[in-house]
Amino acid sequence: MSEPRSTRSRTPLLVAGILAFVAVVALLLYGVQRSGRADRDSLPSALIGKRAPEFDLPLLHDPSIRVHARDLRGAPYVLNVWGSWCPTCREEHPILSRFALTKRVRVIGYNWKDERADALHWLEQLGNPYLLVLADQDGRTAIDWGIAAAPETFLVDARGVVRWKHSGMLTQELIDEELIPALTQLERAPAGPQLPAAP
Amino acid sequence: MSTAVTRRSGGLGWRLALVFALAWAAMVPSGLAQPVSDPAPLQYRDAAEEARFHALTAELRCVQCQNQSLADSNAQIAHDLRREVLALMQQGRSDAQIKQFLVERYGEFVLYRPQLESRTWLLWFGPALLLVAGAGLIAWIVRRRSKALPAAGEPPQEW
Numbered sequence: 001m002s003e004p005r006s007t008r009s010r011t012p013l014l015v016a017g018i019l020a021f022v023a024v025v026a027l028l029l030y031g032v033q034r035s036g037r038a039d040r041d042s043l044p045s046a047l048i049g050k051r052a053p054e055f056d057l058p059l060l061h062d063p064s065i066r067v068h069a070r071d072l073r074g075a076p077y078v079l080n081v082w083g084s085w086c087p088t089c090r091e092e093h094p095i096l097s098r099f100a101l102t103k104r105v106r107v108i109g110y111n112w113k114d115e116r117a118d119a120l121h122w123l124e125q126l127g128n129p130y131l132l133v134l135a136d137q138d139g140r141t142a143i144d145w146g147i148a149a150a151p152e153t154f155l156v157d158a159r160g161v162v163r164w165k166h167s168g169m170l171t172q173e174l175i176d177e178e179l180i181p182a183l184t185q186l187e188r189a190p191a192g193p194q195l196p197a198a199p
Numbered sequence: 200m201s202t203a204v205t206r207r208s209g210g211l212g213w214r215l216a217l218v219f220a221l222a223w224a225a226m227v228p229s230g231l232a233q234p235v236s237d238p239a240p241l242q243y244r245d246a247a248e249e250a251r252f253h254a255l256t257a258e259l260r261c262v263q264c265q266n267q268s269l270a271d272s273n274a275q276i277a278h279d280l281r282r283e284v285l286a287l288m289q290q291g292r293s294d295a296q297i298k299q300f301l302v303e304r305y306g307e308f309v310l311y312r313p314q315l316e317s318r319t320w321l322l323w324f325g326p327a328l329l330l331v332a333g334a335g336l337i338a339w340i341v342r343r344r345s346k347a348l349p350a351a352g353e354p355p356q357e358w
Contacts, residue, residue: 013340044306045306046302046303046304046305046306046307047304113275113279139275139276139279140279140283142276142279143279143280143283143304144304145304146262146304146305146306147276148262148263148276148305149263149276
């Protein structure tokens with residue numbers, strides 16, 4: 001008599017158990033899939049949609065000239081963080097150079113915690129794709145940018161708002177599928193939908 | 200004997216480091232600064248400040264090597280951030296302000312203890328919720344069984 005009753009009571013439990021198992025397996029698969037991505041450790045930038053920091057840095061090639069954040073407003077620019085000590089930057093260099101040569105946008109170098117002579121030598125040896133190179137030798141301004149490692153690449157719009165960021169090496173794929181579309185989008189709507197008030 | 204020698208050479212190393220630090224400071228305006236992070240150790244004003252610094256950096260996550268705290272990490276950026284945290288402390292900022300400073304730049308990720316807000320409720324209370332759900336499930340099963348047992352005057356089931 002109790003046989004059908006106990007079976008009935010166990011069915012929802014069984015269904016719940018199977019559901020829980022499937023959910024755990026799905027979570028596991030998602031984790032495994034994510035772990036294969038090259039940028040799995042990179043953090044989303046806290047700066048996206050916010051104004052770029054008010055930096056004031058000397059030029060690598062002529063430290064007597066200082067560049068302020070406001071000097072770069074008026075047109076979008078790409079800021080590429082690199083150092084001569086960074087092997088991935090060397091690997092990224094030809095890809096970035098090819099993009100810079102298209103003159104789609106101003107490409108600005110951000111030489112981070114580097115020795116000036118080494119940095120200049122690096123550019124001489126590999127070619128200088130940058131319109132200008134900012135030198136941040138003590139790394140203090142880099143903290144304002146939220147830079148954690150090199151290479152990192154930011155896209156800043158004409159009003160000085162950070163619109164896109166990539167941590168790690170740029171690839172042709174990333175340029176074609178993320179950077180250029182982001183650029184196109186902000187060129188189409190230069191003011192942007194959520195622009196913070198100008199200071 | 201050997202300890203005395205070590206101690207003396209340690210003092211010499213310290214003096215050398217100081218000389219280098221001074222030379223480094225002197226070189227900065229010429230634009231030829233030593234680029235690698237300042238090798239001089241952090242200077243605390245007193246033991247209380249040092250204790251506060253250690254407690255604070257233990258609660259912050261290194262942004263590069265993400266499974267280490269800012270206090271433990273030897274990454275270049277962690278050196279820089281420790282220096283910045285100490286500088287902010289010496290400017291008289293509170294722990295909350297320093298955390299806010301880092302969150303604004305690096306995101307909530309830097310906090311080992313995320314802030315309690317509607318977005319993080321699941322994170323904070325999820326485990327307790329699961330525990331309560333599990334306890335509820337067990338209670339339900341036990342009640343079911345105990346209700347079923349006395350009613351059935353039959354031989355025990357095979358399992």
